[in-house]
Each structure stands twice: as C-alpha cells, then as structure tokens.
Amino acid sequence: MRCLLKHFGIVLLAVFVLSMAADVAVAQQQGMVPGQSAGAVNDSELWRSIRNGAEGLIQSEGDNWRALRNGPVSTWGGYLMGLMVFACIAFFLARGRVRVEHGMSGRMVSRFSMTERVVHWYVAVLFVLLALTGLTLLFGKYVFIPVFGKAAFAVLADLSKQSHNLLGPLFILGVIAMFIVYVKENMPRAIDMDWITKGGILFRGDVPSWKYNVAEKIWFWLAIIAGVALSFTGVFMDFPFISSGTEQLQLFSIIHAIGAVIVIAAAIGHIYIGTIGVEGAFDGMVTGEVDENWAKEHHSLWAEEEATPAASEGGAVEPAE
Known part of the structure; x- marks a missing residue:
C-alpha cells in the first residue's frame, strides 16, 4: 500500500509540474508582459522597434495631425470666423445699411446674365452645404455632443461625411464654371487703386x-484659389488610393481645413454685403437687374459704359435728380 501511495504521489507531482510548464509556455507565446518572450522574438525587441520608428508599427504623425487639426486649426479657424461675424455686426451698427444716396430711380440696368446667375447660385448652394457639413466634422464634437449626445452626433457626422464626399465633385465643376464666366471682369485695372485710396464702401x-x-x-480670386485648393485636396481624400500614403493625406487634410475656414470667413462678409449690408445689391443676383442710381453710385464707370449703347440707340439716359 505504501508503495502504491508513493507512486501515486509521484504521478500527481509530475502532472502538476507539466501543467505549470504548459502555462509558462502559453504566457511566453502570447508575450503577456513587455520584456517577456513572444515565441522566438522577445517583446523588448518589439518595443525597441516602436521607439525607433519602425515602419508599419505606430504612425506617430497621426498624433501630430490630430493635435494640429484639433488644436491650432480648429481654434484659430473658429476665432477667424467669429471675428468676421463680429466685424459685420460692428460695421452694421457703426455704418448702418449702405443706402442709395439719391434713392431708387425706378429705371433698371441689366447687371447679370442668366448664365452668371445660374453659375453663382449653383456654387453658392453647394458652398453652403459643404461648409455646413465640413464645419460639423471639424467642430461638431464640441458643439453637438454636449447637447445631443455621442450617438446622435455619430449619425450626424456620418451623414455629413457622406454628403460632403458626394457634393465635393459637383463643387469642382462649379469652380471651373465660375472662373470661366467671371474671370474677364475680375482682372485688375489701374483704376482699382483709386477705389482703395478712397476707402471703398467705408x-x-x-x-x-x-x-x-x-x-x-479680391473675393473672386480668393474664392477661386481656395476653391482649387479645396478641390485638389478633396479629390485625394475622396479617393485615398491615388495618394502616395497616409502622410500625404494628413497634409492635404490640414490644407483642406485651413483653406475652408479662411474662405468661409470671407464668405460671411460677402453674404453680409450682398444681403443686408448694401441696399439693392441682392436684387442684381436675383433678377439680373439693378437700379440705375445704384449702378452709378457703386459702379459709376460700368454704369457709364452700359448707358453709352442706350444713348447711341436713341436717347440719352436722364440724370438722377
């Protein structure tokens, strides 16, 4: 009996030792703790490779991109757009609406053709939609998550992203059309310096x-330059497989965001001037016509040029009282 118990004890001890050895082997294969072995490779080698920037392990530029996008770009971009809103309000309170000094004459002058208006509103509508969806992606987590929660914002962000990606290529066509239609009259002229020295609408x-x-x-050329930059970078972000790598996409993403906040800030001023800022300005882009007195007060050289054909066809234009 004693011999049997002795052999039984030896068997139990052997089983215990073998089970412990198996557990250690599994832990070594999984590399559960940094510094232990992972199969034939020690974990310390893995962490050393990570610290040395071995390709494919950790892309530290991603943290730099996130810090730049969520830091200076969004912060200063928000300040810039807020400053433009404040400037428009301050200008309106100080200057008021720029009225037609001699009042409306009732005589209309053709200012924008149907083509010019269609291109303008095509680009304007797409621009507003892209601005809203883009700003949602850039600032939404700061604005919407505290109000609606993460789940609701996730749906809104996904909708904004998909809409932004789909509308982007359509905007590219608008930028091209806008350049073709408007570039001729937006070329610099020597007389432009007089407008600067006399303070323009101030x-x-x-x-x-x-x-x-x-x-x-200036607004036209800013819109064109920004439009080209946004279109170029947007294509790569829409179709990332044509890029040279993640680093290029990160760079283009930053350029895209910076260009967007700059042109959106400028657009706020443009929208203000074209609506409540200057009396009669909005009519031209809706009906294609502006009042004759408005044309003389805001674009006198152009008004004279427009009046010359009418005078030669049978009647001088009556001067405004």
Whole structure:
C-alpha cells in the first residue's frame, strides 16, 4: 500500500509540474508582459522597434495631425470666423445699411446674365452645404455632443461625411464654371487703386469702379484659389488610393481645413454685403437687374459704359435728380 501511495504521489507531482510548464509556455507565446518572450522574438525587441520608428508599427504623425487639426486649426479657424461675424455686426451698427444716396430711380440696368446667375447660385448652394457639413466634422464634437449626445452626433457626422464626399465633385465643376464666366471682369485695372485710396464702401462719396470693385475682385480670386485648393485636396481624400500614403493625406487634410475656414470667413462678409449690408445689391443676383442710381453710385464707370449703347440707340439716359 505504501508503495502504491508513493507512486501515486509521484504521478500527481509530475502532472502538476507539466501543467505549470504548459502555462509558462502559453504566457511566453502570447508575450503577456513587455520584456517577456513572444515565441522566438522577445517583446523588448518589439518595443525597441516602436521607439525607433519602425515602419508599419505606430504612425506617430497621426498624433501630430490630430493635435494640429484639433488644436491650432480648429481654434484659430473658429476665432477667424467669429471675428468676421463680429466685424459685420460692428460695421452694421457703426455704418448702418449702405443706402442709395439719391434713392431708387425706378429705371433698371441689366447687371447679370442668366448664365452668371445660374453659375453663382449653383456654387453658392453647394458652398453652403459643404461648409455646413465640413464645419460639423471639424467642430461638431464640441458643439453637438454636449447637447445631443455621442450617438446622435455619430449619425450626424456620418451623414455629413457622406454628403460632403458626394457634393465635393459637383463643387469642382462649379469652380471651373465660375472662373470661366467671371474671370474677364475680375482682372485688375489701374483704376482699382483709386477705389482703395478712397476707402471703398467705408466712406461716402463717388468711388469709381467698373463692373466689380477691388473688394469684389479680391473675393473672386480668393474664392477661386481656395476653391482649387479645396478641390485638389478633396479629390485625394475622396479617393485615398491615388495618394502616395497616409502622410500625404494628413497634409492635404490640414490644407483642406485651413483653406475652408479662411474662405468661409470671407464668405460671411460677402453674404453680409450682398444681403443686408448694401441696399439693392441682392436684387442684381436675383433678377439680373439693378437700379440705375445704384449702378452709378457703386459702379459709376460700368454704369457709364452700359448707358453709352442706350444713348447711341436713341436717347440719352436722364440724370438722377
């Protein structure tokens, strides 16, 4: 009996030792603790490779991109757009609406063709939709999550992302069309310096300009340059497989965001001037016509040019009282 118990004890001890050895082997294969072995490779080698920036392990530039996007870009972009809103409000309170000094004459002058208006509103509608969806992706988590929660924002963010990606290519067509239709009248002229030195719409008085003044020309070229930058970078983000890698997409994402907040801030000023800021300005882009007195006060050289054919066809244009 004692011999049997002795052999039984030896068997139990052997089973215990073998089970412990198996557990250690599994732990070594899984590499459960940094510094232990993972099969034939020690975990310390893995962490050393990570610290040395071995390709394919950790893309540290992703943290840099996130810090830049969620830090300076969104912060200063928000300040810029907020400053533009404040400037428009301050200008309106200080200057009021820019009225037609001699009042409306009732005589209308053709300012924008149907083609010009269609292109303008096509780009404008797409721009507003892209701005809203883009700002949702850039600032939404700060604005919507505290109010609606993460689940609701996840749905809104996904909808914004899909809409943004689908509308982007349509916007590219609009930028091309806008350049073709509007570039001729937006080329710089020597007379533009007079508009700058006389203060443009900041001061009353006759400030001569052709169809577009300096501020309108600056807005046009800013919109075109930003539109090209947004379109170019947007294509790569829409179709990432054509990019050279993640680093390029991160760079283009930052350029895209910076260009967007700049042009959106400028658009706030453009929308203000074109609606409540300047009396009669909105009519031209809706009906294609503006009042004759408005044309003379805001674009006197262009108004004279438009009046010349009418006078040669049988009647001088009556001067405004």
